[in-house]
Amino acid sequence: MRLLIVEDTQELREELVTFFKSKHITVDAAQDGEEGLYLGSEYNIDLAIIDIGLPKIDGITLIKKLRDKNKAFPIIILTARDRWQEKVEGLEAGADDYLTKPFQIEELAARVNALIRRHGGWAQSELKIGDISLNTLTHEVNVGDKTINLTTFEYKILEYLMTYPNQVISKMRLTEALYSQEHERDSNVIEVFMRRLRSKIDPDNILNPIETLRGRGYKFVLVKDK
């Protein structure tokens, strides 16, 4: 997952970045609306956490500009101005949820998880498609009743693909979800991880959950139970 955090207060921004990175989530951080707009437009963001009171471009305007650019990722607004007028303005502008300061960071994390799942069409914290189940809270992956041990990056790839089942996820998007901008990326590393992931979750090539679409990306093709 790739998260964008736009918060002008340095201490809070760093706390949030540190926290989400500890959850193995790739994080981009911006200190003002202008930078937030750039990062939100340039990268494949899965969710943005935006403070309302930002310098250069305020939070509400930033949200509107992102939506105008057809950026459909979920947005949580952080606001100290907890009058309903401000909450309604933020949600009308295009945000999907709000959290008032001060907040418990665990609550923010839970809302981030919930929104990402909801965005991918998931109502619960456990993603189960066919025989493969993945718990976004415990990071446990099971194929049938067998628990599979995955590395951090292997887990992140599987979680990403299962969050957006039946959608073509480009290599670029996967790369951005795995790595922050300061990391050097090898274009072949995704293929290496994909090979390893397939060998762990489908060693006998029976399930074939992940389809490679040459030149386009990858798709998780197993069908969700209704």
Add this chain to the structure above:
Amino acid sequence: MNSLKTRLSLSSTIVLIFFVSLTGIIIDRAYVAKATSSVSIRLQSQIYEILRKANLDERDDLLGLSNVTLDSHLTEEKSGYYAAIAHDNKVSWYSPSNKGIQIPYYKNLKPGEHKFQLIQADDGSQLFLLSIGYDWSIEDVKPLYYTFNVAESDITYRNEISVFRYNLWSGLGLIVLLSFFIQKLVIKWGLKPLVRLRNDLSLIEEGKRDYLESNYIDEIKDLTTDLNTLLRFERARQERYRNSLGDLAHSFKTSLSIINSTTKHEIFNEKDKGTLIEQVDVLNDLVTYHLRRAQAAGTKASLNKPVNVQLLIDKIRLALSKVYKDKKITLQLTVDSKAMFYGDKGDLLEVLGNLLDNAYKWCNNVVKITVIEEKKSNEKLLTIAIENDGPGIPDDKQQEILKRGIRIDEHTPGHGIGMSIVTDIIAAYCGELTVSNSNLGGAKFVVSFKH
């Protein structure tokens, strides 16, 4: 007398009546003087006529006139016209018209002496009497002094005056009446700019206009300019005040957020973490409560445009539908689309936002919103009912929620600061809030505002 129109009408009517009356009196007096003078002139010419026709009888030195030479009105008995000549202190000649009437003629006026007056005859009738003393002396022989008298009944004079007065006062009365109606029109036209100002102020109160127009008459132009400046200033001041409070909240709460997240650090033991988090919550609650209370306008000041309730409810429910997307909620709406709230939009948003958020939070599947506006005599009653099918609020807790200014650390779990703000705002508008059990099974909150 609080009406400018009444003051102007009354004062101008009084002035009109006074001056018309004064004019009438002056004209009347002038006419009477003229009429009296005409009688005098007429009688004088009559005397001259008699003088011309009089003959001296040298035997007894008495002047007389033959009836043949007399005008007919002097020969007819009690005609109203009379003449007499007096000599040596007694009347020596009477016109035939004197028969049957006794008139106190002058008998001994000195030559050149002139008397004109209104007298009364023996039958009670009023007569104008002109008497002139005349020297009929024959040259150097002997002095012969005579007094010539001519009298005329005042009946004609009085009739003339009477007709004149009738015409004068009825004419003046018509003028007063006509002036009164014209005056009303003039006052109405003259006060039109003030009426327009009053109507424009009503439009501002109703929210149909933001400011007064600029093309008023010179006398009130400064006033309207000043009013617009005041409106502009007051709105800007309110905005600045709110923004300042918002900025304060932002800065303060951001710092609280940093403290909050810092409690995760390992340097704090669990007990200290708990204490820190608890105190951050208390500080947050205090700041939230008092800042939001300060930001609430809580006024029916005419600066605010009336707010369409349905539009606000639509905004909030769309916002809440995003937040509670995972919950399948059925919304039952019965909203009067013309219902208006006469107060600050932000205040109503706080009330509706908090009540609806609670309803969405606590409901199972159903939230019902009913908005009615009733008109009773000269006031409107806006009623908003929000209910849900959740667990409801126990009867013994329902009244606690309605206590204003309850201490933050005693608030009902799950209803938070929001309800304190709601009750404060409703009280500021002299509205009412009731809590009861809904037919749906959950809680029912009913808010009402009078305007």
